[in-house]
Amino acid sequence: MQRLQRKRIVLGVGGGIAAYKSAELIRRLRDQGAEVRVVMTRAAREFITPLTLQALSGHPVFNDLLDPAAEAAMGHIELARWADLILVAPATADLMARLAQGLADDLLTTLVLASDAPVALAPAMNQAMWRDPATQANAERLAGRGMRLFGPGAGSQACGDSGPGRMLEADELAQRAADCFERGLLTGRRVLITAGPTREAIDPVRYVSNHSSGKMGFALAEAAAEAGAAVTLVSGPVHLPTPQRVARIDVVSARDMLAACEGAMPCDILIAAAAVADYRPEAVASQKMKKDPGSDDGLTLRLVRNPDILATLAARAxxxxxxxxxxxxxxxxxxxxxxxxxxxxxLIVANDVANPQIGFNSEDNAVSVIDRALQATRFEQASKGQIARQLIAFIAARYHQS
Incomplete structure (x- = not known):
């Protein structure tokens, strides 16, 4: 269940009596490290209050498609991009019918259409409604589009009937949500990833650096670990927590990073996501440099080239x-x-850091991957976590073909 660590899950709550189970489901998802945002249909609010789900998720609940406050903050498009998984629980017969028709008449159905994230449905309805040919046709249509159906289970129902149609329990739904995230693509492989900036000292106080936050490299490390790899992450100075099951080595300068990488070799896959300084000051002052108050002259620094970490490692025997x-x-x-x-x-991953939506320090990214044949594969804008998982799957496939 560690696959849910730092996953972004949008929980869609439909209007059925099983909505009471959504509260426990939020707890189970968060217990496993997921971040949960809740979207409720109008009917769902008749069965459980938004305040309850807000308290459990730790975030305001999204209710209406045309909510000015929501649109000013995240909005349905931003929420669609944010999600790593959309889990609809309960998915009522009406909600499944609207999704099967491709309707976008409320926030939840619009979100499903607008997102590239995987979608999972936990059906919950009366046994006769579940068996009805219309519902079965809708379920088949949704599954044919790639949506996953979690259940339903069978047993006694709130109406007094017994049979298929019960929403699965929270523990099982959380487990199935974890199963949506691939593992094993890199089982047994050693992956070395560099991340963040380097700092090249001018004196004990000042340095030359760049705006890299390290978020993309850390997301790649997490995704590679999820895929079963033994991951070593060599990071410049950043303020990010170490992903679970990742061995982290902190460095400062480019030369430090090269030494750490060479010490971590050999590896099967190298992903150099760090923004390494190309140059460093030729001489580093032993004491803080002082400006001359009697002079208006500027300061001249002579810079020399840093070692090329990526080229050096790619040239090894x-x-x-x-x-x-x-x-x-x-x-x-x-x-x-x-x-x-x-x-x-x-392979090389190209991203446009001039675009503030996908540049340094942003939460999203959009990249193109170029291979040796100079063929480019585009990954459209999504959260860095989503992009990282897409990239790891792509890299793993190319690695296994090589």
Missing amino acids: DRPFSVGFAAETEHLLDYAARKLKSKNLD
Whole structure:
């Protein structure tokens, strides 16, 4: 169940008596490390209050498609991008029918249409409604579109009937939610990932650095660990928690990072997501440098090149499958393709850091991956966690083909 650590789950609550189980489901998901946002239909609010689910999830509940407050904050498109999984529990017969028709007449159905995240439904209804040919046809149609059906279970029902139609219990739903996240793609493989910026000292107080937050590299480390890899994460100075099941090595400068990476070799896959400083001051002052109050002259620093970490590791005799990152502000694909060739890489991930929505310190990303044949595969804007899982699946597939 560690696969739910830091996963973003949108829980859609439909209007059925089983909505009372949604409260316990939120607890189970959060106990396993997931972050939960709740979307309720109008009918769901007749069975359980938004305040209850807000208290359990720790976040305001989303109710209405045209809620000005919600649109000013996250909005249905931002919520759609935020989700790693949309879990609808309970999924009533009416709600399944509307989803099968592709309707977008409330916030929840609109969200399902607007999101690229996987969707899972936990049906909950009277046994006769579940058996009805219309409901069965809707279930088949939704499954044919890739939506997962969790249940229903069978047993006594609130109406006094007995049979199939009960919503599964919270523990089982949480387990099935965890099963939505792939594992095993990199089982037994050693993956080395670099992340964050480097700092190149000018004196004991000042340094040369960049705006990298490390979020993308850390998300990749988490996704690789989820995929079964033994992950070593070499990180520059960042303020991020270490993902579970990841061995972390903290460094400061580019030369520190190279030494740490060489110490972590050999590995099967190298993913160099760090924003490494290309240059460092030639000389580092032993004491804090003082400005001359009697002079208006500026300060001249002579910079020298840092070692090229990625090219150095990709040139080793025990060369790993090598994946680089190209963070560019212009001519994105051209510059990335040149870097791929010059550093002898297998893949390069290109992202436009000039775009504030997907640049440094942002929560989202959108990237293109270029291979040795210079074919580009596009991953559209999504949370960095989602992009990381897509990239790890892509990298794993190419690694196994190599």
